[in-house]
Amino acid sequence: MKIITLMEEQEIDPFAGNIEKENLEWMRKREGRMKKTGVNRVAAGLVLQETPGEQGMTAAAKGLLDEEKRLQREMFLLDKELKLQFIEALNRMEGKEYIAAFIAFGAAPTLMGKKPSSLIAFNSKVKGHMFLWQRYGREVCEELKLQYLVLKEGDGNVLVLFYKSAMLELFVNTERSLQFLRRMGYGEAVTLEQKLHMLKKRFKELCPHEVGIFLGIPVEDVEGFIKHKGKECLTSRDWKVYRNPRRAEILFRVYDTARSSVARAVVGNSKKWEYCSGNEGCAESESLMPHSYN
Numbered sequence: 001m002k003i004i005t006l007m008e009e010q011e012i013d014p015f016a017g018n019i020e021k022e023n024l025e026w027m028r029k030r031e032g033r034m035k036k037t038g039v040n041r042v043a044a045g046l047v048l049q050e051t052p053g054e055q056g057m058t059a060a061a062k063g064l065l066d067e068e069k070r071l072q073r074e075m076f077l078l079d080k081e082l083k084l085q086f087i088e089a090l091n092r093m094e095g096k097e098y099i100a101a102f103i104a105f106g107a108a109p110t111l112m113g114k115k116p117s118s119l120i121a122f123n124s125k126v127k128g129h130m131f132l133w134q135r136y137g138r139e140v141c142e143e144l145k146l147q148y149l150v151l152k153e154g155d156g157n158v159l160v161l162f163y164k165s166a167m168l169e170l171f172v173n174t175e176r177s178l179q180f181l182r183r184m185g186y187g188e189a190v191t192l193e194q195k196l197h198m199l200k201k202r203f204k205e206l207c208p209h210e211v212g213i214f215l216g217i218p219v220e221d222v223e224g225f226i227k228h229k230g231k232e233c234l235t236s237r238d239w240k241v242y243r244n245p246r247r248a249e250i251l252f253r254v255y256d257t258a259r260s261s262v263a264r265a266v267v268g269n270s271k272k273w274e275y276c277s278g279n280e281g282c283a284e285s286e287s288l289m290p291h292s293y294n
Contacts, residue, residue, distance in 0.1 A: 079256070086263040099132040100140045101266045105259060107162040111144060112258040116171040116216045117163035124156035133158060149196055151203045159203070161214065165192060168214065176219045184210045212239065221248075 090101055102120075109115035124130035141148050141162070152159040169192045171177060181195065189195040195214075202208040212222040217239045224233070224242025233240035238255060241248040 079260075082260060082263050082267070085267045089267045089269070095132065096136040096140065098127070099129070099136050100143070101262075102129070103137075103140055103146075103162070104144060105262045105266065107144075107146060108258040108262040109255040110162055110164060110167075111146065112261065113164065113167065114254050114258050116168040117161050117214050119151075119211075119215065120160050120162060122158040122160065130156060130158055133160070149200060151200050161196075161199075163214075168192060171216055172213060177213050180213060180219050180222065181210060184208070186210070215239075218243070218247075220244075 086105070090098065090105075093101055104111055106120040107118035110118040122129040122133040137148070137160075145164075146162045147165050148163070149161045150158060151161050172181065172192065172195055181189070186195060186198055189198045199208065199211060199214060202210070209222055209226050212225070213219065220243045221239060221241055225240055228242065230240060233242055235241045235245045235248065237248075237252050239248075
Protein backbone atom coordinates (compact mmCIF):
# COMPACT_ATOMS: atom_id res chain seq x y z
CA MET A 1 0.00 0.00 0.00
CA LYS A 2 1.39 3.39 -0.95
CA ILE A 3 1.84 5.85 1.87
CA ILE A 4 -0.13 8.44 -0.05
CA THR A 5 -3.32 6.39 0.40
CA LEU A 6 -3.03 6.72 4.15
CA MET A 7 -2.23 10.41 4.06
CA GLU A 8 -4.66 11.95 1.61
CA GLU A 9 -7.84 12.94 3.40
CA GLN A 10 -9.85 12.89 0.19
CA GLU A 11 -9.02 9.24 -0.56
CA ILE A 12 -8.59 7.23 2.63
CA ASP A 13 -8.59 9.02 5.94
CA PRO A 14 -7.72 6.64 8.81
CA PHE A 15 -9.58 9.07 11.04
CA ALA A 16 -12.92 8.89 9.23
CA GLY A 17 -16.16 7.95 11.00
CA ASN A 18 -15.94 5.21 13.61
CA ILE A 19 -12.25 4.63 12.97
CA GLU A 20 -11.52 8.19 14.06
CA LYS A 21 -13.17 7.74 17.46
CA GLU A 22 -11.62 4.33 18.09
CA ASN A 23 -8.08 5.24 17.10
CA LEU A 24 -8.13 8.64 18.77
CA GLU A 25 -9.20 7.06 22.06
CA TRP A 26 -6.53 4.39 21.68
CA MET A 27 -3.79 6.94 20.99
CA ARG A 28 -4.71 8.98 24.05
CA LYS A 29 -4.76 5.95 26.33
CA ARG A 30 -1.47 4.68 24.92
CA GLU A 31 0.24 8.00 25.52
CA GLY A 32 -1.19 8.05 29.03
CA ARG A 33 0.33 4.66 29.81
CA MET A 34 3.68 5.75 28.39
CA LYS A 35 3.75 8.83 30.59
CA LYS A 36 2.87 6.80 33.69
CA THR A 37 5.59 4.21 33.05
CA GLY A 38 8.18 6.76 31.97
CA VAL A 39 8.77 5.16 28.57
CA ASN A 40 11.14 7.19 26.41
CA ARG A 41 9.78 6.80 22.87
CA VAL A 42 12.82 8.33 21.21
CA ALA A 43 15.33 6.13 23.05
CA ALA A 44 13.36 2.90 23.02
CA GLY A 45 11.72 3.17 19.62
CA LEU A 46 8.12 2.12 19.13
CA VAL A 47 7.00 0.16 22.18
CA LEU A 48 4.67 -2.82 21.98
CA GLN A 49 1.53 -2.33 24.01
CA GLU A 50 -1.81 -4.06 24.25
CA THR A 51 -4.62 -1.98 22.82
CA PRO A 52 -7.83 -1.58 24.85
CA GLY A 53 -11.18 -2.23 23.28
CA GLU A 54 -9.99 -4.26 20.31
CA GLN A 55 -13.10 -6.43 20.42
CA GLY A 56 -15.31 -3.46 19.58
CA MET A 57 -13.22 -2.23 16.68
CA THR A 58 -14.40 -2.25 13.10
CA ALA A 59 -12.64 -4.62 10.71
CA ALA A 60 -10.86 -1.71 9.02
CA ALA A 61 -9.55 -0.32 12.30
CA LYS A 62 -8.48 -3.79 13.47
CA GLY A 63 -6.60 -4.34 10.21
CA LEU A 64 -4.70 -1.07 10.59
CA LEU A 65 -3.94 -1.90 14.21
CA ASP A 66 -2.63 -5.40 13.42
CA GLU A 67 -0.36 -4.00 10.73
CA GLU A 68 0.97 -1.33 13.08
CA LYS A 69 1.67 -3.91 15.79
CA ARG A 70 3.64 -6.01 13.31
CA LEU A 71 5.70 -3.00 12.23
CA GLN A 72 6.20 -1.93 15.85
CA ARG A 73 7.49 -5.38 16.75
CA GLU A 74 10.01 -5.36 13.92
CA MET A 75 11.13 -1.80 14.66
CA PHE A 76 11.47 -2.40 18.40
CA LEU A 77 13.53 -5.58 18.01
CA LEU A 78 15.72 -3.90 15.40
CA ASP A 79 16.27 -0.51 16.99
CA LYS A 80 17.63 -1.55 20.36
CA GLU A 81 20.51 -3.65 19.02
CA LEU A 82 21.17 -1.49 15.97
CA LYS A 83 21.43 1.69 18.03
CA LEU A 84 24.05 0.13 20.29
CA GLN A 85 26.05 -1.11 17.30
CA PHE A 86 25.79 2.27 15.61
CA ILE A 87 27.04 4.16 18.68
CA GLU A 88 29.97 1.76 19.05
CA ALA A 89 30.88 2.12 15.37
CA LEU A 90 30.58 5.91 15.52
CA ASN A 91 32.82 6.10 18.59
CA ARG A 92 35.56 4.24 16.71
CA MET A 93 35.61 6.88 13.98
CA GLU A 94 37.67 10.06 13.84
CA GLY A 95 37.88 13.27 11.83
CA LYS A 96 36.03 13.58 8.56
CA GLU A 97 34.75 9.99 8.65
CA TYR A 98 33.14 10.62 12.04
CA ILE A 99 31.44 13.92 11.20
CA ALA A 100 30.24 12.53 7.85
CA ALA A 101 28.56 9.58 9.58
CA PHE A 102 27.15 11.90 12.24
CA ILE A 103 25.60 14.20 9.62
CA ALA A 104 24.36 11.32 7.47
CA PHE A 105 22.52 9.78 10.42
CA GLY A 106 21.16 13.07 11.76
CA ALA A 107 19.88 14.10 8.34
CA ALA A 108 19.05 10.57 7.13
CA PRO A 109 15.37 11.22 6.24
CA THR A 110 16.45 14.22 4.15
CA LEU A 111 19.38 12.31 2.68
CA MET A 112 16.96 9.61 1.52
CA GLY A 113 14.53 12.10 0.01
CA LYS A 114 11.81 11.45 2.61
CA LYS A 115 11.93 14.77 4.49
CA PRO A 116 12.55 18.31 3.14
CA SER A 117 15.10 19.29 5.76
CA SER A 118 16.73 18.28 9.04
CA LEU A 119 18.20 20.30 11.91
CA ILE A 120 21.47 19.29 13.53
CA ALA A 121 23.21 21.07 16.42
CA PHE A 122 27.01 20.87 16.67
CA ASN A 123 28.55 21.40 20.10
CA SER A 124 32.23 22.14 20.66
CA LYS A 125 32.19 20.08 23.87
CA VAL A 126 31.05 16.85 22.16
CA LYS A 127 33.98 15.10 20.43
CA GLY A 128 34.97 18.38 18.78
CA HIS A 129 31.76 18.55 16.76
CA MET A 130 32.04 22.28 16.09
CA PHE A 131 35.67 22.04 14.94
CA LEU A 132 34.95 19.03 12.73
CA TRP A 133 31.94 20.77 11.20
CA GLN A 134 33.93 23.91 10.43
CA ARG A 135 36.78 21.91 8.91
CA TYR A 136 34.91 19.25 6.95
CA GLY A 137 31.29 20.42 6.76
CA ARG A 138 31.30 21.91 3.28
CA GLU A 139 33.20 18.95 1.82
CA VAL A 140 30.91 16.39 3.47
CA CYS A 141 27.77 18.18 2.26
CA GLU A 142 29.10 18.24 -1.30
CA GLU A 143 29.73 14.50 -1.15
CA LEU A 144 26.29 13.82 0.32
CA LYS A 145 24.71 16.27 -2.13
CA LEU A 146 23.01 18.20 0.66
CA GLN A 147 22.52 21.95 0.81
CA TYR A 148 22.90 23.59 4.20
CA LEU A 149 22.26 26.84 6.02
CA VAL A 150 23.78 27.89 9.34
CA LEU A 151 20.78 29.25 11.25
CA LYS A 152 22.51 30.22 14.46
CA GLU A 153 26.03 30.24 15.85
CA GLY A 154 27.49 31.18 19.21
CA ASP A 155 28.45 29.98 22.70
CA GLY A 156 30.20 26.91 21.31
CA ASN A 157 27.16 25.77 19.33
CA VAL A 158 26.18 25.79 15.66
CA LEU A 159 22.64 25.04 14.47
CA VAL A 160 22.54 23.90 10.85
CA LEU A 161 19.60 23.21 8.54
CA PHE A 162 20.36 20.48 5.97
CA TYR A 163 18.04 20.29 3.00
CA LYS A 164 17.44 19.36 -0.63
CA SER A 165 16.27 22.49 -2.37
CA ALA A 166 13.81 20.94 -4.85
CA MET A 167 11.96 18.99 -2.16
CA LEU A 168 12.00 21.85 0.35
CA GLU A 169 10.58 24.19 -2.28
CA LEU A 170 7.65 21.81 -2.82
CA PHE A 171 6.88 21.74 0.89
CA VAL A 172 7.02 25.47 1.61
CA ASN A 173 5.04 26.39 -1.50
CA THR A 174 1.86 24.41 -0.84
CA GLU A 175 -1.11 26.75 -0.41
CA ARG A 176 -1.48 25.89 3.28
CA SER A 177 2.20 26.49 3.95
CA LEU A 178 2.18 29.80 2.07
CA GLN A 179 -0.89 31.01 3.96
CA PHE A 180 0.77 30.19 7.27
CA LEU A 181 4.09 31.78 6.30
CA ARG A 182 2.33 34.96 5.17
CA ARG A 183 0.71 35.24 8.59
CA MET A 184 4.17 34.88 10.13
CA GLY A 185 5.57 37.79 8.10
CA TYR A 186 6.94 36.00 5.04
CA GLY A 187 4.69 37.81 2.56
CA GLU A 188 7.54 39.41 0.64
CA ALA A 189 9.71 36.29 0.72
CA VAL A 190 8.90 34.81 -2.70
CA THR A 191 11.82 32.53 -3.55
CA LEU A 192 13.14 29.69 -1.40
CA GLU A 193 16.34 31.65 -0.80
CA GLN A 194 14.34 34.62 0.48
CA LYS A 195 12.31 32.39 2.78
CA LEU A 196 15.46 30.80 4.18
CA HIS A 197 17.03 34.23 4.66
CA MET A 198 13.96 35.33 6.62
CA LEU A 199 14.07 32.14 8.71
CA LYS A 200 17.71 32.74 9.62
CA LYS A 201 16.90 36.34 10.52
CA ARG A 202 14.11 35.17 12.83
CA PHE A 203 16.50 32.76 14.58
CA LYS A 204 18.50 35.74 15.84
CA GLU A 205 15.67 36.53 18.24
CA LEU A 206 14.16 33.12 19.03
CA CYS A 207 13.42 29.66 17.70
CA PRO A 208 10.52 30.58 15.39
CA HIS A 209 7.47 28.35 15.15
CA GLU A 210 7.53 28.40 11.36
CA VAL A 211 10.72 26.33 11.29
CA GLY A 212 8.32 23.39 11.57
CA ILE A 213 7.01 24.13 8.07
CA PHE A 214 10.54 23.96 6.67
CA LEU A 215 11.06 20.64 8.48
CA GLY A 216 8.00 19.12 6.84
CA ILE A 217 5.75 19.16 9.91
CA PRO A 218 2.04 19.39 9.01
CA VAL A 219 0.71 22.94 9.20
CA GLU A 220 -2.11 21.93 11.55
CA ASP A 221 0.42 20.51 14.03
CA VAL A 222 2.46 23.73 13.96
CA GLU A 223 -0.75 25.70 14.50
CA GLY A 224 -1.79 23.32 17.27
CA PHE A 225 1.55 23.76 19.01
CA ILE A 226 1.12 27.54 18.96
CA LYS A 227 -2.51 27.41 20.10
CA HIS A 228 -1.93 24.97 22.96
CA LYS A 229 1.53 26.31 23.84
CA GLY A 230 3.13 22.92 23.36
CA LYS A 231 0.67 21.13 25.65
CA GLU A 232 -2.28 18.75 25.17
CA CYS A 233 -0.85 16.97 22.13
CA LEU A 234 -2.26 13.61 21.01
CA THR A 235 1.17 12.04 20.68
CA SER A 236 4.75 13.19 20.24
CA ARG A 237 8.07 12.01 18.93
CA ASP A 238 9.82 13.87 16.10
CA TRP A 239 7.28 16.62 16.78
CA LYS A 240 4.13 17.17 18.84
CA VAL A 241 1.06 15.95 17.00
CA TYR A 242 -2.30 17.72 17.33
CA ARG A 243 -4.18 16.14 14.43
CA ASN A 244 -4.12 12.79 12.65
CA PRO A 245 -1.61 10.88 14.82
CA ARG A 246 -1.99 7.85 12.56
CA ARG A 247 -0.47 9.82 9.69
CA ALA A 248 2.30 11.06 12.00
CA GLU A 249 3.15 7.50 13.08
CA ILE A 250 3.50 6.53 9.41
CA LEU A 251 5.93 9.39 8.82
CA PHE A 252 7.86 8.51 11.98
CA ARG A 253 8.34 4.99 10.63
CA VAL A 254 9.47 6.33 7.23
CA TYR A 255 12.06 8.48 9.00
CA ASP A 256 13.16 5.56 11.19
CA THR A 257 13.68 3.40 8.12
CA ALA A 258 15.98 6.05 6.65
CA ARG A 259 17.96 6.31 9.90
CA SER A 260 18.23 2.53 10.10
CA SER A 261 19.63 2.37 6.55
CA VAL A 262 22.39 4.84 7.41
CA ALA A 263 23.07 3.14 10.75
CA ARG A 264 23.50 -0.24 9.05
CA ALA A 265 25.92 1.28 6.54
CA VAL A 266 27.99 2.80 9.35
CA VAL A 267 27.96 -0.43 11.36
CA GLY A 268 28.97 -2.39 8.25
CA ASN A 269 31.79 0.09 7.56
CA SER A 270 30.29 0.72 4.14
CA LYS A 271 31.24 3.88 2.29
CA LYS A 272 28.40 3.33 -0.16
CA TRP A 273 25.70 4.97 1.90
CA GLU A 274 22.28 4.43 0.43
CA TYR A 275 21.25 8.04 -0.04
CA CYS A 276 19.39 9.84 -2.79
CA SER A 277 21.96 11.86 -4.71
CA GLY A 278 21.18 15.33 -5.95
CA ASN A 279 17.44 15.86 -6.18
CA GLU A 280 16.56 12.21 -6.72
CA GLY A 281 13.69 11.08 -4.59
CA CYS A 282 11.78 14.29 -5.21
CA ALA A 283 9.48 12.52 -7.65
CA GLU A 284 7.92 10.70 -4.72
CA SER A 285 8.14 13.65 -2.34
CA GLU A 286 4.59 14.76 -3.05
CA SER A 287 3.32 11.40 -1.80
CA LEU A 288 5.13 11.99 1.48
CA MET A 289 4.00 15.56 1.98
CA PRO A 290 2.01 15.67 5.24
CA HIS A 291 0.10 18.75 4.10
CA SER A 292 -0.13 18.06 0.37
CA TYR A 293 -3.91 18.11 0.41
CA ASN A 294 -5.31 21.63 0.07
